[in-house]
Amino acid sequence: MNGSLHSSSNVVDINLKRRPTGLGFNIIGGVDQQYVMNDNGIYVAKIKEDGAAALDGRLAEGDKILAINGVVLENHTHKLAVDLFRTAGQDVELRVQKMSPRHMNGPTDSHPGSEPSFSSLGMLAGLVGAAAIVAVIYMRHLRKNF
Known part of the structure; x- marks a missing residue:
């Protein structure tokens, strides 16, 4: 087939x-x-x-x-x-x-022990990176005002 x-x-x-x-x-x-x-x-x-x-x-x-x-x-x-x-x-x-x-396309039920997909890990890393950048900018802004 x-x-x-x-x-x-x-x-x-x-x-x-x-x-x-x-x-x-x-x-x-x-x-x-x-x-x-x-x-x-x-x-x-x-x-x-x-x-x-x-x-x-x-x-x-x-x-x-x-x-x-x-x-x-x-x-x-x-x-x-x-x-x-x-x-x-x-x-x-x-x-x-x-x-x-x-064998099917699209989302399926989660299986115990399955690893997150690369795209999920990439998105998580991007969010953590963005939060770190915002934190650094905020800290610099605080130092300038004191």
Whole structure:
């Protein structure tokens, strides 16, 4: 698959029954709006509370949807994927690649023992440096007035 390594043991088939409110999740991704770098796949963006997906419990935010009712979603636009979901019928079969958070772009939950990123350390150093400069200027100003 395009730009990502997958283990077939992480692929699951999930059958959902559409509820009056839909399947109960939002998607992101596609060739026109990549969610994972170098990967045109469709991903679960949000699971809606009390929706079909939440009640089933197997689909999770960040999972990659490989196929819907046998139609492979790789290299399709986001709009085409949405249309496929909308016209999928009452009983929907999903083939899903379970993903770990480290494969996703954007912010993820903190992990114990993780190191701050370079940009966080750089920002902290900049703030400390700026405070030191302000302190030096303030001290010089005080000396001139006494």
